[in-house]
Amino acid sequence: MTPALCVAGVDRSFDRRAIIRDVSFALQPGERVALLGHNGAGKTTLFKMILGFLDPDCGEIAVLGHRPGSRAARCATAFLPEAVAFQKNLTGAEVIRFYARLKGEAPRKALSLLDRVGLAEAADRRLGTYSKGMRQRLGLAQALIGRPGLVLLDEPTSGLDPISRQDFYALVEEVAAEGATVLLSSHALTEVEARTDRILILSAGQMVADDTLANLRRAAGLPIRLKVRAGEETVTEVASRLGGERVNGRSVELLCTPAEKIGRLAQIAALGDLVQDLDVHDPSLDDVYRHFSRIATTDTGRAASQHKGA
Numbered sequence: 001m002t003p004a005l006c007v008a009g010v011d012r013s014f015d016r017r018a019i020i021r022d023v024s025f026a027l028q029p030g031e032r033v034a035l036l037g038h039n040g041a042g043k044t045t046l047f048k049m050i051l052g053f054l055d056p057d058c059g060e061i062a063v064l065g066h067r068p069g070s071r072a073a074r075c076a077t078a079f080l081p082e083a084v085a086f087q088k089n090l091t092g093a094e095v096i097r098f099y100a101r102l103k104g105e106a107p108r109k110a111l112s113l114l115d116r117v118g119l120a121e122a123a124d125r126r127l128g129t130y131s132k133g134m135r136q137r138l139g140l141a142q143a144l145i146g147r148p149g150l151v152l153l154d155e156p157t158s159g160l161d162p163i164s165r166q167d168f169y170a171l172v173e174e175v176a177a178e179g180a181t182v183l184l185s186s187h188a189l190t191e192v193e194a195r196t197d198r199i200l201i202l203s204a205g206q207m208v209a210d211d212t213l214a215n216l217r218r219a220a221g222l223p224i225r226l227k228v229r230a231g232e233e234t235v236t237e238v239a240s241r242l243g244g245e246r247v248n249g250r251s252v253e254l255l256c257t258p259a260e261k262i263g264r265l266a267q268i269a270a271l272g273d274l275v276q277d278l279d280v281h282d283p284s285l286d287d288v289y290r291h292f293s294r295i296a297t298t299d300t301g302r303a304a305s306q307h308k309g310a
């Protein structure tokens, strides 16, 4: 199957400063992939090359087999920038009709996207009266005109409230379920953790991690945290039988590897009524991100070569 996006050995410099360095990855149809990286890591530069706005200095990019910027690639690609800017005196429906004509799509069909993003009732209102969340949803509707195969979202939920974010990701999930590939950049690690299939981490222009979160957790070898809650009278005994650190006067915190986890849980269960509750914390995406970004700054070459799993 032709990948939705193939990036192979891409370099790009500005003013002789290397911004993207030997970046390679491929995305398959229907994947939801998060592109993470600190400010200035090169995410937007990568998007611009995928969109054909910038040429790589070397390496190849193909969008569903087509050269970025070619008509076929442009038709297959949708882009939603962080802050969508539409004319404030146009209505939602006018914006969609305008972009439908630009993309050679039937305006009537495109207008149904307003319903899909929950803007049907606001279709005839001017954008000056839209909230930021509504403008962002209109941006997504505009991006989805013509059923693109590759959807690029650059920090799409920044500035949105929690409910608008949830609604936004529900739409992204629907789009991916229909076969589109979604690549989204974000600094909001908690929200992409459960909503993407794969994580790419760009650090100082190099791709230092590319895999599922589960595989990256394994590769990082970060400990699992078990928080065992006991009674005031039992916490000392629980701590002495399990080891670990006492926290908050009534809890004991243990760290273990994935291989040790089941054995540790059995030990805790064997304490019976001495234990009141248990929380198991797998390393979060935040922990994984810190791990790979830290490795990258100390030993970029080793990280880049070891953790390109997918």
Ligand SMILES: Nc1ncnc2c1ncn2[C@@H]1O[C@H](COP(=O)(O)OP(=O)(O)OP(=O)(O)O)[C@@H](O)[C@H]1O
Binding pocket: 014, 015, 019, 037, 038, 039, 040, 041, 042, 043, 044, 045, 046
């Ligand atoms: N046209 C340009 N000319 C010179 N330098 C540029 C140009 N575009 C980007 N850069 C530099 O390239 C680096 C990467 O920028 P880029 O916008 O790709 O980062 P980013 O990962 O998207 O950051 P952020 O998360 O802050 O949006 C930055 O140091 C930026 O200053």
